[in-house]
Amino acid sequence: MKFAVQAVLGLSLVFTAPAFAATTVPAAQATAANPAHVKAVQDLLGAMQIEKVLKGVAARSRYPTEAQKQAVFAKLDKTPPAEVYQRLAPTLTSAISVDTAIEMTRFYNTAYGKQVIYKKYNSGAQLIMAGMTAAVAPEEKKERKRPAYVKASKELADAEPAIEHEAFKLLQVINKEKR
Template sequence: MMKLIKALGLAVLIATCSESYAVAPAAAPAVITNGHVRAVTDLMAAMQMEKMMRSVTGSSRYASEQQRAAAYAKLEKVPKEQIYARLAYPLARTISAETAAEMARFYSSTYGKKLVYLMYNSRPSFGEPARPTPTAAERKDMQRPAFIKASKALADAEGVIRHEGFVLLQAIAK
């Protein structure tokens, strides 16, 4: 009887939690086309996902430093194009073709390349700006509704992207 009460109390607690704690699955597209996968592959290339794979490798737990070094060595042998291609299909279930195309365009721009550089390199020292300052044209481009929507969608998919990177790392390490 006590277990039933605890279970019901837990169910009520979970049901009344705010939406910020709930993890809703992303709406999967009905059909993933070759063009959609190509757009996500282009996004992976623009974001230089081979560098994200190195950070996933570095943040993973290994029993010894030799295992970590072996994982890095195996990762270095995989061509970056193969990393993009192997991440593209699983991520196409989460990232729409429109989001991928818009964000690939952004990350291929001058300002986007600066942001990608900051993603994978050390942060600026004290007193320096945390992000590069965009020009007026770049600010105007980032205020477009298509960019705002795509940026938010990509930010929402960040956890899935890192998870798929970890899954890929496990496959490479085998």
């Protein structure tokens, strides 16, 4: 009996989820954001290489078959990064302020910021034993003390769930598109 109830609930979610999952931003809301704000967020998404977050979301998602998973990744490979930035930026303007976008874009375009991005997407697991502290580069120490960076970094960290959520929604839309 439990299995039957779970199966019915599962199927109802499967059939109703697409109706809710592919919701798009209304035109009024998408255009309500200042174009300079949208451009600043696009620049930030580019500096963050947000298309890699989209691939990470795809990798963590479940697919009925391996072929469907490969099809999603093929569609992502065909989607230019600039298109991802353009499609995500309008919805993320509510989570990322202009000041944060400008400051974090500046940071991620520095030599140290590029290292941070590289390590974020390309580093493996790291083992830190009790009592060990990570070495902090002098440029990072200097950067961490700037009030504008501190504020922007916190706001961007707070926006991470919104970024992941919007990336998931965009992934669903891209998956439904014919490419």
